[in-house]
Amino acid sequence: MGNGARNGIKTVGLAPNLSSGFYGQDIISVRQFTRENLQYIFAIADEMRAVVKRVGSTDLLKGHVLACVFYEPSTRTSSSFIAAMSRLGGSVIPINEVRYSSVTKGESLPDTIRTLESYADVIVLRHPEVGASQVAAEYARKPIINAGDGVGEHPTQALLDLYTIQSELGTVDGLHVAMVGDLRYGRTVHSLARLLCQYDVQMTFVSPEVLRMPLDVLNEVKAHKRDVEETYDVHDVIASADVLYVTRVQRERFADQAQYDSVKDFYVITSELMGQAKERMIVMHPLPRVSEISYAIDNDPRAAYFRQMENGMYIRMALLAAVLGKA
Ligand code: NCD
Numbered sequence: 576m577g578n579g580a581r582n583g584i585k586t587v588g589l590a591p592n593l594s595s596g597f598y599g600q601d602i603i604s605v606r607q608f609t610r611e612n613l614q615y616i617f618a619i620a621d622e623m624r625a626v627v628k629r630v631g632s633t634d635l636l637k638g639h640v641l642a643c644v645f646y647e648p649s650t651r652t653s654s655s656f657i658a659a660m661s662r663l664g665g666s667v668i669p670i671n672e673v674r675y676s677s678v679t680k681g682e683s684l685p686d687t688i689r690t691l692e693s694y695a696d697v698i699v700l701r702h703p704e705v706g707a708s709q710v711a712a713e714y715a716r717k718p719i720i721n722a723g724d725g726v727g728e729h730p731t732q733a734l735l736d737l738y739t740i741q742s743e744l745g746t747v748d749g750l751h752v753a754m755v756g757d758l759r760y761g762r763t764v765h766s767l768a769r770l771l772c773q774y775d776v777q778m779t780f781v782s783p784e785v786l787r788m789p790l791d792v793l794n795e796v797k798a799h800k801r802d803v804e805e806t807y808d809v810h811d812v813i814a815s816a817d818v819l820y821v822t823r824v825q826r827e828r829f830a831d832q833a834q835y836d837s838v839k840d841f842y843v844i845t846s847e848l849m850g851q852a853k854e855r856m857i858v859m860h861p862l863p864r865v866s867e868i869s870y871a872i873d874n875d876p877r878a879a880y881f882r883q884m885e886n887g888m889y890i891r892m893a894l895l896a897a898v899l900g901k902a
Pocket of ligand 1: 651652723729732761762763822823825861862863
């Protein structure tokens with residue numbers, strides 16, 4: 576069966592692959608995706624972009640309800656999911672402040688999920704613990720979409736990142752992708768590195784020693800025989816990178832404030848540094864930015880991070896339509 580399978584029955588197991596379609600399925604990890612799945616979602620995202628540009632919205636998901644549950648702060652991910660559902664004609668139960676929900680009364684994640692799925696057709700979940708979305712998925716009958724599980728994964732971000740690379744540079748194969756910054760705690764780079772294993776890319780992980788890419792991700796990349804190197808010096812990659820993917824040092828994940836202070840300003844991408852980069856390359860960032868990209872670069876046509884952010888809404892529209900069987 577192709578990506579358009581219509582049975583809608585959730586496949587059980589640990590983040591099962593999406594080979595028999597998206598309808599009714601959880602989106603927990605990038606490991607679920609094949610290149611074919613990705614191209615299918617990207618094609619729908621292209622259509623969503625065209626619809627939004629032309630008429631602003633459609634009624635494809637009219638009558639459907641999304642529960643958007645965020646146990647950690649978010650601006651882009653939560654608002655782009657809300658905008659995505661709204662532009663598809665559906666409605667949203669936004670729970671951004673779990674402080675004001677029954678979670679503070681001691682309600683467990685499974686009970687919160689069981690409650691929300693009795694009102695909603697799909698649940699987007701961000702949670703501080705690795706594996707929380709998988710746990711939620713095991714209890715829920717309705718699809719769970721992982722919007723970030725601690726330092727684990729952020730699959731929808733990786734999808735929009737890959738979509739951005741493809742839209743901006745026309746291809747993914749053959750590129751040199753350098754990931755810079757907090758590769759230890761940054762979940763977006765964990766998902767993106769795993770997803771890029773499906774493509775013929777060269778990857779360089781650029782970080783200070785204490786923020787190196789976790790071994791499990793590094794080994795996964797190596798197991799796919801991808802060309803991968805590690806360095807702490809951004810000058811090693813600036814001239815050859817096609818994609819410079821910069822990340823924020825994740826202050827909230829540090830147990831030791833002094834350690835955070837010692838690395839927080841390790842990298843700053845400046846105009847001077849961009850002078851050494853290729854003419855046809857892109858700078859990406861999942862945002863929020865703190866100080867790692869100079870504001871002077873925002874007007875450089877190679878700064879793709881705001882376009883990347885906009886792409887998030889089209890990708891999330893595509894995913895919502897797909898898991899609800901309307902793509
Ligand atoms: C990222 C996240 O939450 O992991 N933000 C996002 O979703 N765009 C990156 C970050 O917080 O640094």
